[in-house]
Amino acid sequence: MSALELQSLLPQIILALGATTVLMLGAWYPSRKWILGGVVIALFAALSAGLMTPAVPEVGNLYSTGSYARFFVVLWSLLGALSLLLSLRYAEIHDLPGSEYCALILFAICGMSLLSAATSLIGLFLGLEAFTLVFYILIAFKREDSRGAEAGLKYLVMGAVATGFLAFGISLIYAASGSFHLPEAFAGLEQAGGMRPLGLAGWALMLVAIGFKVSLAPFHLWTPDVYQGAPAPVTGLLATGSKGAVFASLVPLFAALGPLKADLEQVLWLLAALSLLAGTFAALPQRNLKRMLAYSSVVHMGYLMIGLLVGGSEAHRALLFYLISYAFATLAAFGVLTSFSRVDDEPQEYADFRGLGYLHPRRSSLLAACLLSLAGIPPLVGFFAKFGIIAAALKGGYPGLAVIAVLAALTSLYYYLAPIVVLFMQQRDARQLRRGCRHEYFVLALCFSAILLLGVYPAPLLDLLTGILP
Amino acid sequence: MISVYHYLILSAIIFSIGTFGVLTRKNAIVIFMCIELMLNSVNLTFIALSRHLQNMDGQIFVFFVMAVAAAEAAVGLALMIAFYRNRESIDTDDFNMLKW
């Protein structure tokens, strides 16, 4: 690896080295102020990715340094910085070790940026594992909380099995094509002859692993338990960054797939439809906000899967737009939960929220706005995102999926409105929850303006996405 | 004569044994051993293929798989200690606080 290559990978190196430095300094000088240091490091990485022109287009045949990859470095670094800011007060109240928490989040961001930049199956595997390993720890970060440990172990067993499937799938693709580098791996699969069935079996195993990681039905059963057991700010990053990074890496993967896609089409169709249906039906009876958001995330992954299935630059642009809108709304929703949480517990049952709209009007309305955006109510960004995906499905010749998507969106109104009704229309007997602090209000305001502005004026982001798509 | 197909079949069998163990066993440590079995069957595939294709990439992947497996085992053991401290058990039947 030459100096030029190292320089091209600078944002990721800043994140990894910064995380190590914070970890080591924190061992000698423990303080929760390190979380603020982490915010600075993440912003610095985002800046270097945004401003610097890389010297080489690809590092070590593993990671791309193109504008697509750098866009996602910026996005994940910003999301990471926001969730670090959100966690500041939370870490203080729950007495979490600051430097370790900060270092782990930075490592996670580094892994996500590597995954979104992967141009080889090795790069994909390493990026994915880099942040999943971090999340195993972060989910169980509150050591006295036995629910956290249980959620961590559940995620670990599921994630490790998925890792096994992913590695075995990659080995079969390697058997058929003899290469890990992306365009060659698929080109080799086309002319593989006798080994071609092996390669397709490898793809099937990889899809199972990806289904586990982004919680597509029928591999989504871990999602609600893990969401419920993990600390709220960690759940926020898990729901947005870790799933988003996998989809960001899948877009170039599927663009390189070529004629092979015809073989996978039915499986992808089934995954998308099942996620939409299973997520919707499981979300309907939920009375716990975190579990409801978990099942609704399964539905959102179904929408993203439609974008992937349709293919072509327009559908992929709709997918990325959807991903970003989903990320901001979800992060803000978990941000509100974070800022409500007290020493003993995080409020998440609907009963805890009864009449809260009058006690804490600003944060309650913000939560309502996030839920409405996720449901796809017009002035907010979620509407355009859903519209883009459904329009792409119709144009791409998948009317069946479009119908299912519309029905899922309509049904989703019920489970998104249920907590809003509890917040604003029920008898007020709620206990006072924790007062917010400046950092939390700043992050929430930022997410809210993103949801609103992108909904009113999405053109700049759409243009940017058109520019970066490979 | 043993060909690459024999290796592939052997590793597929080991992988299936590992998967079966993960699905049926109750003790978290035994589940971990089954996961290691799955990952090591993958390593066997890669080494056999690397020799068959006369291509070193496969062996490089084996090292990454080993590193990931070690990291996963370390984190897994740490999580089991955390779980055991709270609940005095590592039986998967006791993973029952988080449900519908």
Next chain:
Amino acid sequence: MLENYLPILVLVGIAFAFAVAVVILSRLVGPNKPNDIKLAPYECGMPLLSSARDRFSIKFYIVAVTFIVFDIEVAFLYPWAVVFKQLGWYGAVTMGIFLFVLIVGFVYEWKKGALEWE
């Protein structure tokens, strides 16, 4: 080719026959008066305090966690050692970076007191 191993086969045969002969002869010729202490697995040492099939202290698991990481480090060192001469300084520097990362982790662990038994 295979006949080169014939002496080894002969040796294995003699060793096996000798062991069997000694066991049978001592049973036939020697006196045999068993009692409780003679039949115990060990004739000397302390009596058992408790069953050995007990749970281990959690400290052993922490040692295991540490061990796994440095165990894999050695697996990485082997292929490097094989081609050490061909790689030259490039390989040495790369391996130095790799080891440095592990040492940082080790120092952290030391500082946090994970290596202390009590």
